[in-house]
Amino acid sequence: MEKFQEVKTWYINRFESFERGLNGESKKPIHKFRKQAAGKIPELSFPTIRDEEWRYTDVSPVLVHKFDLYSISSTSDIIKKQIEPFLFNNSEYITLVFVNGIFNAGLSNIPAVTENVLVMSLKEAFEKHQSIVENYIGKNTAADSGIFSEMNSAFLSDGAFILIRKNTVVEQPIHILYLSSTESEIIIQPRNLIILEDNTRASIIENYETILHSLYFTNAVTEVTLGKNANLNHVRIQNESTKAFHISLSETAIDSSSVYTYYNLDFGGKLARNNFNAKFVGQDAECNLNGLYLLNDGQTIDNHTMIDHKHPRCRSNELYKGVLSGKSRAVFNGKVMVRKDSQKTNAFQSNKNILLSNNAIVDTKPQLEIFADDVKCSHGATIGQLDEEALFYLRSRGFSLEQARRTLVSAFAENVVENISHKAVLDYLEQIIQEKLRNENPLSESTVLE
Amino acid sequence: MSSTEMQELEQFTDQEYKYGFVTDVESDTIAKGLNEDVIRVISRKKDEPEWMLEWRLKAYRHWLTMTEPKWSNVSYPKIDFRDIIYYSAPKSVKKLQSMDEVDPELLKTFTKLGIPLEEQKIFAGVAVDAVFDSVSVATTFKAKLKEDGIIFCPISEALHEYPDLVKKYIGMIVPSTDNFYAALNSAVFTDGSFVYIPKGVRCPMELSTYFRINEAKTGQFERTLIIADEGSYVSYLEGCTAPMRDENQLHAAVVELIALDNAQIKYSTIQNWYAGDKEGRGGIYNFVTKRGFCKGVNSKISWTQVETGSAITWKYPSCVLQGDNSIGEFYSVAVTNHKQQADTGTKMIHIGKNTRSTIVSKGISAGKSNNTYRGLVKVGKNAKNARNYSQCDSLLIGDTCGAHTFPYLEVSNPSAKVEHEATTSKIGEDQIFYLNQRGLSNEDAVSMIVNGYCKEVFKELPMEFAVEAQKLLGVSLEGSVG
Numbered sequence: 012m013e014k015f016q017e018v019k020t021w022y023i024n025r026f027e028s029f030e031r032g033l034n035g036e037s038k039k040p041i042h043k044f045r046k047q048a049a050g051k052i053p054e055l056s057f058p059t060i061r062d063e064e065w066r067y068t069d070v071s072p073v074l075v076h077k078f079d080l081y082s083i084s085s086t087s088d089i090i091k092k093q094i095e096p097f098l099f100n101n102s103e104y105i106t107l108v109f110v111n112g113i114f115n116a117g118l119s120n121i122p123a124v125t126e127n128v129l130v131m132s133l134k135e136a137f138e139k140h141q142s143i144v145e146n147y148i149g150k151n152t153a154a155d156s157g158i159f160s161e162m163n164s165a166f167l168s169d170g171a172f173i174l175i176r177k178n179t180v181v182e183q184p185i186h187i188l189y190l191s192s193t194e195s196e197i198i199i200q201p202r203n204l205i206i207l208e209d210n211t212r213a214s215i216i217e218n219y220e221t222i223l224h225s226l227y228f229t230n231a232v233t234e235v236t237l238g239k240n241a242n243l244n245h246v247r248i249q250n251e252s253t254k255a256f257h258i259s260l261s262e263t264a265i266d267s268s269s270v271y272t273y274y275n276l277d278f279g280g281k282l283a284r285n286n287f288n289a290k291f292v293g294q295d296a297e298c299n300l301n302g303l304y305l306l307n308d309g310q311t312i313d314n315h316t317m318i319d320h321k322h323p324r325c326r327s328n329e330l331y332k333g334v335l336s337g338k339s340r341a342v343f344n345g346k347v348m349v350r351k352d353s354q355k356t357n358a359f360q361s362n363k364n365i366l367l368s369n370n371a372i373v374d375t376k377p378q379l380e381i382f383a384d385d386v387k388c389s390h391g392a393t394i395g396q397l398d399e400e401a402l403f404y405l406r407s408r409g410f411s412l413e414q415a416r417r418t419l420v421s422a423f424a425e426n427v428v429e430n431i432s433h434k435a436v437l438d439y440l441e442q443i444i445q446e447k448l449r450n451e452n453p454l455s456e457s458t459v460l461e
Numbered sequence: 462m463s464s465t466e467m468q469e470l471e472q473f474t475d476q477e478y479k480y481g482f483v484t485d486v487e488s489d490t491i492a493k494g495l496n497e498d499v500i501r502v503i504s505r506k507k508d509e510p511e512w513m514l515e516w517r518l519k520a521y522r523h524w525l526t527m528t529e530p531k532w533s534n535v536s537y538p539k540i541d542f543r544d545i546i547y548y549s550a551p552k553s554v555k556k557l558q559s560m561d562e563v564d565p566e567l568l569k570t571f572t573k574l575g576i577p578l579e580e581q582k583i584f585a586g587v588a589v590d591a592v593f594d595s596v597s598v599a600t601t602f603k604a605k606l607k608e609d610g611i612i613f614c615p616i617s618e619a620l621h622e623y624p625d626l627v628k629k630y631i632g633m634i635v636p637s638t639d640n641f642y643a644a645l646n647s648a649v650f651t652d653g654s655f656v657y658i659p660k661g662v663r664c665p666m667e668l669s670t671y672f673r674i675n676e677a678k679t680g681q682f683e684r685t686l687i688i689a690d691e692g693s694y695v696s697y698l699e700g701c702t703a704p705m706r707d708e709n710q711l712h713a714a715v716v717e718l719i720a721l722d723n724a725q726i727k728y729s730t731i732q733n734w735y736a737g738d739k740e741g742r743g744g745i746y747n748f749v750t751k752r753g754f755c756k757g758v759n760s761k762i763s764w765t766q767v768e769t770g771s772a773i774t775w776k777y778p779s780c781v782l783q784g785d786n787s788i789g790e791f792y793s794v795a796v797t798n799h800k801q802q803a804d805t806g807t808k809m810i811h812i813g814k815n816t817r818s819t820i821v822s823k824g825i826s827a828g829k830s831n832n833t834y835r836g837l838v839k840v841g842k843n844a845k846n847a848r849n850y851s852q853c854d855s856l857l858i859g860d861t862c863g864a865h866t867f868p869y870l871e872v873s874n875p876s877a878k879v880e881h882e883a884t885t886s887k888i889g890e891d892q893i894f895y896l897n898q899r900g901l902s903n904e905d906a907v908s909m910i911v912n913g914y915c916k917e918v919f920k921e922l923p924m925e926f927a928v929e930a931q932k933l934l935g936v937s938l939e940g941s942v943g
Binding site (some may be wrong): 058067253285351354366367368369371372373374375376377378379380381382383384385386387388389390391393394395398 | 858864874
């Protein structure tokens with residue numbers, strides 16, 4: 012019955028050796044958290060396409076590999092010069108660099124800000140702020156968040172820890188850079204804990220990049236907690252190796268009058284699956300969700316989002332856009348839940364896709380579940396190709412077909428990111444987008460409009 | 462919510478189901494339960510050809526290997542399939558030569574329901590096939606239709622008189638192994654309507670079937686098969702009611718529509734099965750498989766449904782658009798109240814080139830009900846220039862009900878254009894105020910707003926049905942908003 016029993020046993024055994032390797036640390040309270048998650052794994056199964064939440068994405072390609080844990084001894088020495096391309100040409104940002112999931116202090120840049128801003132590796136936070144970590148970790152993840160999330164918890168070892176204390180504004184963006192550089196098939200399981208207390212503002216960039224375009228598996232979990240009146244700009248860039256697998260879970264809790272703006276940008280990965288869950292835990296709050304996925308030949312990207320309106324007068328705006336070329340597949344499954352007492356909710360959701368090839372597939376499922384009557388909710392989805400009239404217009408002004416297409420596609424894509432306020436990040440993203448669109452194997456003849 | 466609003470909501474929930482009577486007709490009923498012998502009995506009672514029995518048994522054997530689907534957004538206690546009577550027929554039904562021989566009790570029932578069985582009383586131009594529990598009791602206007610070569614008769618009769626036609630098309634688009642309830646239906650179906658429109662014929666009148674569940678503990682499993690041959694046209698209506706009972710009754714029908722080259726089928730349903738009382742006791746489980754097959758080029762199938770009854774409605778009238786340039790349409794109004802549950806929508810499967818589909822779905826939830834739209838639009842790899850437009854709106858009345866929208870869009874052809882839009886809203890206070898100001902009572906105002914909201918769907922219904930649907934909606938929504 013259990014299809015992936017063998018690989019599950021593999022990870023269970025990896026946990027045992029991981030536990031032995033912890034030495035003294037396994038006595039610490041945080042280890043209870045790991046043990047608890049590890050204890051659930053034997054009971055859980057890896058999802059198959061028979062599971063409604065996974066019906067369009069077959070994870071068996073991930074599960075045929077036996078990814079090993081990364082051991083520090085096999086580290087490739089990354090020098091500062093190698094990470095420069097990923098730093099937005101900006102040395103002012105607070106930067107946490109992780110190589111193959113392990114914090115690298117030498118490459119990071121953590122200027123002493125104020126005591127109200129704590130930015131460090133999670134490992135360090137275990138030592139210095141044990142009670143805070145214990146208080147927040149696993150708090151936002153649902154009890155049934157699935158086997159991948161439990162695996163992340165079980166192998167919890169490192170990640171970013173950011174705590175902004177009350178009444179603080181952090182001007183510099185905080186950049187979390189996960190860099191993979193591996194020749195062996197490893198599993199990287201970062202865990203990020205981001206806490207903004209009341210009356211705070213910050214910008215965070217969570218960035219997954221690669222140096223060697225190799226095969227590995229990232230299984231990330233990010234937990235974000237916003238207090239009252241907090242404002243967080245969160246940009247997540249997934250630009251992994253196109254041979255790699257990326258599965259992520261983001262759990263966000265938003266309290267009263269806070270504004271959470273999230274950019275979920277996927278460019279890399281052979282198979283990427285993002286689960287994003289946001290819940291309002293107070294009223295009058297706002298969640299803006301902007302997604303972009305650009306797929307070339309051989310890629311599958313699956314975004315599952317869930318916004319849970321539990322309190323009155325909250326607003327959510329969701330826009331996900333995708334461009335697909337080659338033989339690729341994009342999945343969007345967005346759910347907006349408006350619970351009984353969340354009157355005066357405004358929720359908008361939209362998913363737009365452009366197919367550029369005959370072999371690309373889009374499966375989209377925007378869902379609304381509403382239990383309150385005084386609400387404004389709408390959702391929409393479109394799947395299509397470039398507007399012929401717009402193409403004609405550009406061509407009549409002397410653009411070549413190729414130029415016209417590229418202009419329209421980039422306008423379509425860049426529209427998602429254009430409100431990112433940090434110029435350096437925006438430039439960086441535009442560069443990735445352009446590069447990505449160049450690789451789309453332009454004008455495979457069959458896609459030319461007839 | 463203010464107390465007057467609550468009162469009015471309650472008033473609304475006190476609405477009575479006016480078709481809840483039981484008819485006292487002697488029935489020929491077989492014992493409860495299901496096994497191969499029961500299927501043999503049904504087949505023998507109907508005097509069916511051998512191949513039909515084989516077909517049923519094959520479906521039954523397959524059914525045994527299947528498990529009940531669980532994915533829908535409805536909940537109900539497990540159905541005990543051994544506790545259902547699979548065959549019940551009014552005793553006096555045998556070999557009717559003319560309307561005069563129909564049991565007067567039965568005629569009275571259908572008159573009460575407003576179904577004019579007696580030909581002289583019929584309002585112009587609707588041919589009716591009435592199905593009582595498991596069997597068809599009367600079909601009107603048969604002879605007149607025959608002149609044009611149109612076949613309109615109970616499917617049991619068609620099995621005798623046109624076995625080749627039935628054999629050719631039955632199970633073509635809903636195979637006997639399609640899903641749990643379709644397999645069950647294939648094994649035990651007892652009657653239903655059969656329609657064949659010959660080449661180039663435009664059916665001169667609306668065809669109609671009226672379904673009635675009367676006997677307690679029975680399940681109704683009818684099977685409708687409509688074939689529109691090349692260049693033909695037919696409009697078909699279906700209505701349903703059942704008595705009020707405390708237990709739930711299962712209705713698992715299968716409807717197959719097949720449109721050949723240039724043919725058009727328009728299928729309209731007004732479903733008003735007993736919905737249970739306001740505590741959610743009793744009512745019909747309406748688990749139906751309806752599918753249309755646009756087999757030929759330029760063919761068109763259009764579904765229109767007004768779903769107001771049933772404790773649970775769970776169905777997706779679908780179109781498989783195989784012929785190039787074929788068109789599928791789906792117009793739906795689904796109203797749920799009390800503790801009713803609905804998980805309904807459509808599937809549009811685009812296979813051929815230049816195929817088009819339109820979906821307009823209007824959900825209205827009130828009381829403590831849950832109303833779900835679930836729809837699939839699938840564009841296959843070769844469905845060049847396929848086009849779909851879907852619009853799904855939900856209206857909530859009160860804050861104890863739920864509205865859900867689950868559209869599935871699966872596209873594998875770049876030339877396809879697929880759009881989905883959905884909104885959720887309530888009746889605006891300003892809208893009511895505006896109409897009050899012009900002298901309309903609250904109830905009239907609500908009725909007017911809701912009817913306006915559903916207009917896009919109602920205009921697709923044949924005229925007589927549109928009037929009935931509007932009335933039905935007006936009645937169900939009385940006093941729902943303060």
